[in-house]
Amino acid sequence: MTDNQSALTDEQRQWAMLIWDYHQMHHQVRPADVAIGLGSHDLGVPAFCAQLYAAGLFPSLVFTGGLNPTAPERFPRGEAVHFREHAIELGVPESAILLEPRARNTGQNITFSREVLASAGITPRTVVLISMPYMERRSFATARQVWPEVEVICASAPLEFDDYLKHIGDERLVTDQLVGDLQRVIEYPRLGFAIEQDVPEDVHAAYASLVRDGFTSRLLGP
Structure with a gap:
């Protein structure tokens, strides 16, 4: 990665990994129609x-x-x-x-x-x-x-967080997307787009911290 792409501090990486884990459903893939x-x-x-x-x-x-x-x-x-x-x-x-x-x-x-x-x-x-x-x-x-x-x-492809960062090649972009998707998980049920999902307190805290740090390019508009 370039210096611009290596955009996460150690703390931000931990927050991002927490959200990454939350986003995955951990379903057992089995035969389907x-x-x-x-x-x-x-x-x-x-x-x-x-x-x-x-x-x-x-x-x-x-x-x-x-x-x-x-x-x-x-x-x-x-x-x-x-x-x-x-x-x-x-x-x-x-x-x-x-x-x-x-x-x-x-x-x-x-x-x-x-x-x-x-x-x-x-x-x-x-x-x-x-x-x-x-x-x-x-x-x-x-x-x-x-x-x-x-x-x-x-x-989804069985990639660890760091492997996915290397696959995409842009830490900031991936983190922005993690944050944006979490906002949609939180907000879309109120709009009738999705069912309600439980969001643990530590995931909420990770989200708030990354938003404060400016990982906001994929957030919904006002």
């Missing part, structure tokens, strides 16, 4: 989708996501399109992949994927939601709100 690869800026998502598909954990896979709202240049033809191409390069057959190229947020990812599956004649009882590691809890809470009748299994 279908998987949904949630759009993002991280090609680790389709790579892990391909790994789980090769392991025989699901027969069908939806990639969902339009242009990334914060980095549209990352995948100029949309997240789902690029994710699909990457998964095919990694051995997932085209026939196993459904495409949802319109969603701009997690609620739309799940709602629109449900519609794509229904159009294909698929009504799943169990769904594996595959996301970035720090997005597991928010995607779970969203899915339980907008699609309560399915059993949701959350999964």
Whole structure:
């Protein structure tokens, strides 16, 4: 990492690791009717989708996501399109992949994927939601709100915090995203976007400390 990318003090790293751990649901990944690869800026998502598909954990896979709202240049033809191409390069057959190229947020990812599956004649009882590691809890809470009748299994590439920092290459960006996703876990139930999640006091304290230290670029607007 460059000096600009090595942005965390030891204390900030401990706070960030606490939030990182909270965001992961620690579900046991097991066979399911279908998987949904949630759009993002991280090609680790389709790579892990391909790994789980090769392991025989699901027969069908939806990639969902339009242009990334914060980095549209990352995948100029949309997240789902690029994710699909990457998964095919990694051995997932085209026939196993459904495409949802319109969603701009997690609620739309799940709602629109449900519609794509229904159009294909698929009504799943169990769904594996595959996301970035720090997005597991928010995607779970969203899915339980907008699609309560399915059993949701959350999964992400099994990376430790430091390994993920190296994978992304920008400590400040990752920490900003951890903080932003935690704010959404806290605030979205009040807006009807997600179910309520218990947030332990130490996680609240970590959040407040990192916000005071300026890790705020992914916070919701006023």
